[in-house]
Amino acid sequence: MAGRGSRLRPHTLTVPKPLIPIAGKPIVQRLVEDIAGVLDEKIDEVAFIISEDFGQEIENKLTEVAKNLNAKPSIYYQDKPLGTGHAIMCAKESLSGPAVVAYADTLFKADFTLDKDADAVMWVKQVDNPSAFGVVQLNDDNHIVDLVEKPEEFVSDLAVIGIYYFKDVALLKSKLEEVIEENIMRGGEYQINDGIDKMRAEGRVFKPGKVDEWMDCGNKTVTVETNQRMLNFIHADQKENLISDSVKIENSEIIEPCFIGENVVLKNAKIGPHVSLGNNTVVENTEMKNSLVQENAEIKNAKLDNAMIGNFAKYNGEFTAISIGDYSVLE
CATH class of the missing domain: 3.90.550.10 (Spore Coat Polysaccharide Biosynthesis Protein SpsA; Chain A)
Known part of the structure; x- marks a missing residue:
C-alpha cells in the first residue's frame, strides 16, 4: 500500500x-x-x-x-x-x-x-x-x-x-x-x-x-459505488451498528442503509440511501444520497448525489456530483 x-x-x-x-x-x-x-x-x-x-x-x-x-x-x-x-x-x-x-x-x-x-x-x-x-x-x-x-x-x-x-x-x-x-x-x-x-x-x-x-x-466513482454496496451488505447482515447513538437529528430524515458517525448533526436534512457521514460532520438544509463524506465536514444548502467530500471540508452550493478533498472550502 x-x-x-x-x-x-x-x-x-x-x-x-x-x-x-x-x-x-x-x-x-x-x-x-x-x-x-x-x-x-x-x-x-x-x-x-x-x-x-x-x-x-x-x-x-x-x-x-x-x-x-x-x-x-x-x-x-x-x-x-x-x-x-x-x-x-x-x-x-x-x-x-x-x-x-x-x-x-x-x-x-x-x-x-x-x-x-x-x-x-x-x-x-x-x-x-x-x-x-x-x-x-x-x-x-x-x-x-x-x-x-x-x-x-x-x-x-x-x-x-x-x-x-x-x-x-x-x-x-x-x-x-x-x-x-x-x-x-x-x-x-x-x-x-x-x-x-x-x-x-x-x-x-x-x-x-x-x-x-x-x-x-x-477512483472516486467506483469508491462511492463500493460504499453503497458495502452499506447494503452490512445492513443485511446486521453485524455492525451503522448509526451512532450520538447523532443529533432536527427535522431530518435518514433513509437506510446509511453510516452516520459519532456526534453528527442533521438539521433540515434528508440523508440516504447509501450515504456515509464521518464523525463530527454537520449537514444542514441538504438532501444527499449515494455519497461518501469523511470527518468534520460541514455541508449546507445542497442537493447531492454521487458526491465524495473530504475531512474538514466546507460545502455550500448547488452542484450535485462533486469531489472535493480535505480542508477545501466552497461557499
Whole structure:
C-alpha cells in the first residue's frame, strides 16, 4: 500500500487510499478483517508495506488494525515504485510460514473454505469482460496452470483480484529473490506473477478461491459505488451498528442503509440511501444520497448525489456530483 492513489485525488493528497473510510471503516481495516474471517484461525502478524512519508499518525492507525486482531504489527517501507514483487520483498523478514498477500485497495465478500492442502490459493471473481483483467486458466483438476494478462482471445472469465494465500510464503520469497537477481521486469517493475510462475514450474499446486463480490476503490466513482454496496451488505447482515447513538437529528430524515458517525448533526436534512457521514460532520438544509463524506465536514444548502467530500471540508452550493478533498472550502 505504498502508492498514494493518484486516481483518487484529491482525497489521497492527505490520506493514503487504503485509509479512506468505506461505511465508516478504513478500506485496509475492512480488508484485513474480511481476510481474517475467511481464514477462521489466529493471525500472528499483520505486515504493512507503505511509503515512509505516510507519517507516524498513519503508522499508528495501521498498528491498531493489527492489534485489534491480537496480531503483531509490522511496518515496512517501499522506497521506490518497483512493482508488486519488489513491494512484497520489502517485507522479507516476515515472509515465512502460511501467509496471505493482499493489495490494499480491494474489498471482497466470500463464503468458502480455504483449501490449505494447496501450495497456494488465488482469490478470483467471475467477470463479464475478462479481456480487461488478468485471468487464470484452470485444468481438469481445478488447478491454475496459467496467468494471462488482458487476454485478447477467451481463456477464462475468472479474474485475479489481488489476494493470495501461500501455505509457505518462504517459497514465494525465494522465487522473487530469483526474479530480482535475474532482473526479470515487466514495464520497469518486478511482478508477483513471475515469482508465481517459477513456483508453478516446480510443480507447486495453485487453486482458485472464488469470491462472491469484488469491490474496487480505484477512483472516486467506483469508491462511492463500493460504499453503497458495502452499506447494503452490512445492513443485511446486521453485524455492525451503522448509526451512532450520538447523532443529533432536527427535522431530518435518514433513509437506510446509511453510516452516520459519532456526534453528527442533521438539521433540515434528508440523508440516504447509501450515504456515509464521518464523525463530527454537520449537514444542514441538504438532501444527499449515494455519497461518501469523511470527518468534520460541514455541508449546507445542497442537493447531492454521487458526491465524495473530504475531512474538514466546507460545502455550500448547488452542484450535485462533486469531489472535493480535505480542508477545501466552497461557499
